[in-house]
Amino acid sequence: MLHQKLSEKYSDYPHGTPKTHNLKEETPVVSERKIAACGLIISCLVISYKIFIIYGSTIENIFLEQKLVTYNVITKDGNEMLMYSWKTAVRYSNLWLPALCGFLSSYFTWIMVYLDSNIPGVQPPSPLSPNKYRVQSGHTFHLNYVFAIIVGVLVFSYMYLRGISLQY
Structure with a gap:
């Protein structure tokens, strides 16, 4: 009798009574913060790629080809x-x-x-x-x-x- 009353009362719930409701079955919700972080990372990657394509040779000259001494000295000894x-x-x-x-x-x-x-x-x-x-x-x-x-x-x-x- 008690079981019958409870089943009638909670018949609207898809998984039975609220106590037996399993939280693990729900799909995860993507929050706005996660979407914003992913968008920020992607936009930073796109901007850095464009900067590297446009100014790549200048960046290489700044970091790789600074001549502190002549190449003769380095190759000599x-x-x-x-x-x-x-x-x-x-x-x-x-x-x-x-x-x-x-x-x-x-x-x-x-x-x-x-x-x-x-x-x-x-x-x-x-x-x-x-x-x-x-x-x-x-x-x-x-x-x-x-x-x-x-x-x-x-x-x-x-x-x-x-x-x-x-x-x-």
């Missing part, structure tokens, strides 16, 4: 190319070597201060921490982190003034 690059790097090493050492010493000092704090980034807060942590501590900046930057500047200025560079 690969060693000469390496020597040319090394001489160029050594020539400007009085500036980039102190800058690199200053940056690395500042970075490592910053990391040591950051990891040595009670709660890294929170107590004491770094200048890159969110504003709520800086307000909690009551200070706008901490000398610990300023010290890390000062170390990098001092290393750079010492090496630059002493003329420390690579020698050839």
